[in-house]
Amino acid sequence: MGKKVTISDIARRLDISPSTVSRALSGKPGVSDELRKKILSLAEKMDYIPNVAAKSLKTQKTKTIGLIISDIRNPFFLDVMHGVESVLFPRGYKFIVCSINENLEREAVYLNWLMEHGVEGILASPLTTVSGKHNGRLYKKIARLGIPVVFYDRLIQSVENFDSVVLDNETAIADGAFYLTRKGHKKIGICLARRGLYTIEERYKGFKKAVELLRIETKPEWIIEGKHPLDNSFEKLRKLFNSEERPTAIISTNHPMTRTILKAARACGLKIPEDISVLGFDDLIENELMSPPITTIRQPVMEIGRIATTLLLGRIDGEKGKPSSIKLKAELIERESVKTLMLP
Amino acid sequence: MGKKVTISDIARRLDISPSTVSRALSGKPGVSDELRKKILSLAEKMDYIPNVAAKSLKTQKTKTIGLIISDIRNPFFLDVMHGVESVLFPRGYKFIVCSINENLEREAVYLNWLMEHGVEGILASPLTTVSGKHNGRLYKKIARLGIPVVFYDRLIQSVENFDSVVLDNETAIADGAFYLTRKGHKKIGICLARRGLYTIEERYKGFKKAVELLRIETKPEWIIEGKHPLDNSFEKLRKLFNSEERPTAIISTNHPMTRTILKAARACGLKIPEDISVLGFDDLIENELMSPPITTIRQPVMEIGRIATTLLLGRIDGEKGKPSSIKLKAELIERESVKTLMLP
DNA sequence: TTGTACGCGTTATCAT
């Protein structure tokens, strides 16, 4: 278990001062080319490994950011991480993944850890509970400390002055409803993955607007809510699917919810799209491979990750402009899970 | 942008020495209860945030580990991360995600970053290329420096004395082949996601053994290889599926490959399982939702993550015993993508 | 119980 080589070790071996070695290693001017070469090659040979802790104690730079995600089991975040990484890696930045599991306390714990760790910035998809609670104060504190925060996917309504990159959720769902009506559907339900969340509430807004605008029928029983997509919303869906008064089409609001809808339909022996049309939300490759392939609202997930990260690195680099609020458009991928009831 | 509060700031306000504050804050003995309380509450009020960089410069502890994964787009890693996190979080550890995208250089870059960063340990699923190249020397160097490494999912054959947690890959595939023969299949093909990888080579071994043992027919054309599951293996599969001489069943070796098989079958108009039986590998929830639901070899992915992490934390805590080589069993989930050709 | 003094590895400032 060899001790780690330090700058001073190198300096000693070359009988020069540590500061010269430091300058040479970090590519700063003030060292003759000849000496620099000698230092670099010796460092290489001695297996010198810079010590980020020491460096960051001095420079406040850790080349690390924090990534707050809501639930690591949601495949949504694979694409987010992919986007994040694609801009981080070339810049030499790493990221710490924090899955808060839709739990305010965990979010707070992680945020504190990230501060202690000295991350240079935070990418967050913050939680808002049904009762409207959130960690807004903590986020503000972080910002006050000079650590840039960019919200992606979700944001906290009452917490302003933060950069954000989110989907145009209202339009996404409203467009979905329009699509369904063009296909002849007049009785449409929706499954709200989890009340309180920014995304879900926005999507719900979009749904209500569309319903009103299109003068479509909907009923309270057709609005399925569920804290955890996998427990009670499944039962509610079964009940709905088994009732006489079920809608002809149902809209999902995220991928786990789409799964639940498909499971419930199967459990009730309903054929898609013959017995019920399903409009998914989010797009896994599997959507294409199902029978029938699932028509779905696709978010530009990687883009969200990429743009949020770019914004964050900008702030880290010292950009001072006022916060950007970026909204991206969703895309409706038409496949075969929606039946055409009647041509327009 | 308020400057960060330090231990000395607190000490000054209370007119005591920084060391006392340090002791109080880190719960060490040697401070009167009364004073400790005062310190703690003031620290709270002043928004004191410990500085991990400074602390770790002294203690060598960063409460952070590195997680090397092969490709962040593979849903396999959602479960791995979930398992990892479930044991890390309660212990106050964070992790840095490094997706090497099946690229040796990226792996090396990340490993160096992790060393510089001062991670206390590394969880790695290392790459081995078709030509047998790998970063074994680098891993050994890391171990020599006293940073524990645990291999999970994959390992490097020639690099011994490392803890590892992998699947019993040979048995997994062999059992799959047995299952297929019990279902009456005598012509079986396999899709090797990427030659060189420990997992894939082991799975291939299991296949070859089973073929020999069972005296089953197989042909070189039935062994599909592909570097990237999504490019040429798709074409090869199409060709195979369109030929007269196709096998009656095909075995996948990871989830992305299963996707490709399903796509190719669809593109060729083959019905599963009527025209071709498919035995998947790995198990997404979606496998259950497909039509037909996919029969598959399921790895205990979360368990792999959990056990590997437990091992790693053990090493970090100083456990000195000789390396554990843990092999977990796969489970065959029978659904409906395999046709019964003939009852035994 | 509390305080003093030093060092962890690095960089920045100032001097040479």
Added chain:
DNA sequence: ATGATAACGCGTACAA
């Protein structure tokens, strides 16, 4: 171009 020195924030051996 190079070197000496201080400082980053914290923990700890030792002294009081």
